Amino acid sequence: MAVGYHCVSNTRQPHLAHVLDCKTPTEFESDLRWMAATGPVLNYEEVAAARRSGKRFPRGSFHVSFDDGFSESATVIAPILLRHKIPATFFLTTDFLDNRRLFHRNLISLCIERLRTASSTEEADLRRRIGISAHRRFPSAEGLVRWLRHLFHDRVDSIEAAASVLGIDRAAFLEDRSPYLTRGQVLRLAADGFTLGAHSLSHPRMSLMGRPAAIEHEIVESCRVVADLVGVSQVPFSVPFGASRLNRRHLKEVQRRNPVVGCMFDADGIGDDGLLISRIMADNQRGTGDDGSNLPGLIRRAWLRGGIKRAKVGIRRIATGDRP
Numbered sequence: 001m002a003v004g005y006h007c008v009s010n011t012r013q014p015h016l017a018h019v020l021d022c023k024t025p026t027e028f029e030s031d032l033r034w035m036a037a038t039g040p041v042l043n044y045e046e047v048a049a050a051r052r053s054g055k056r057f058p059r060g061s062f063h064v065s066f067d068d069g070f071s072e073s074a075t076v077i078a079p080i081l082l083r084h085k086i087p088a089t090f091f092l093t094t095d096f097l098d099n100r101r102l103f104h105r106n107l108i109s110l111c112i113e114r115l116r117t118a119s120s121t122e123e124a125d126l127r128r129r130i131g132i133s134a135h136r137r138f139p140s141a142e143g144l145v146r147w148l149r150h151l152f153h154d155r156v157d158s159i160e161a162a163a164s165v166l167g168i169d170r171a172a173f174l175e176d177r178s179p180y181l182t183r184g185q186v187l188r189l190a191a192d193g194f195t196l197g198a199h200s201l202s203h204p205r206m207s208l209m210g211r212p213a214a215i216e217h218e219i220v221e222s223c224r225v226v227a228d229l230v231g232v233s234q235v236p237f238s239v240p241f242g243a244s245r246l247n248r249r250h251l252k253e254v255q256r257r258n259p260v261v262g263c264m265f266d267a268d269g270i271g272d273d274g275l276l277i278s279r280i281m282a283d284n285q286r287g288t289g290d291d292g293s294n295l296p297g298l299i300r301r302a303w304l305r306g307g308i309k310r311a312k313v314g315i316r317r318i319a320t321g322d323r324p
């Protein structure tokens, strides 16, 4: 079973707080202890070797990975993994390396944080001005927050216009906070034995991209950047925002045509369909406590969701006259 995270931190991060959950080091260590006690935790090479010999993800085992390339990968997560002797893969969004660019979802979180900390008079004024820039009316703060949360790369102009009304200085944030890994930190992770993978160039929602060639470019070029940086010929890839609406045949073709693209990882789910290895996304802190990891609960819920999804497909096939 593949298990995925984004960040682990003891402190609340304004660029994450409104778009991602984030476990504390203590909660994360509970997960690691539970995985180590439950089944072997494999490194990427072991997963890839099983795939090469025609097998699916080895039953009863785990693989741990992290998306987006946050700086905590080097400062918080890697030291914990090394202490527990747990291997892992870090998937990098390569345009963010060295803090050259702010991820649009992190900018959305900073916008929401600014709105939440404004006085009610100030918030009403900011909401009115964002409405003017977006040619919309936001009768409530919640309506504006909901709108912001549903924006993706194709609406980056709207996100940046809102950020500008809110007085958020992206360059200063990148400089002061350094939210993403540097190339030096990536090389250190590789030297410590971790696997580096790619997570696209710019973290677009690929299902909104339309052109298959543009999707291929994001996958292949980001894998090339990581492969060149760490000096390997092939790296794994994790699909930003998950692959549920992507054309599987196209992804398979991309992988076949480009040997630099290794195993592909999906988000949120259980299983391995021979192309995509699904992951339990384990950032959610719900159910963690003194008695330890919430991973068993997250895994149970994922099995349940998977069962419901399979049942829906079966019902749809019966309704359309196909054999289930």
Ligand SMILES: [Zn+2]
Pocket: 067, 068, 199, 203, 240, 241
């Ligand atoms: Zn991501």
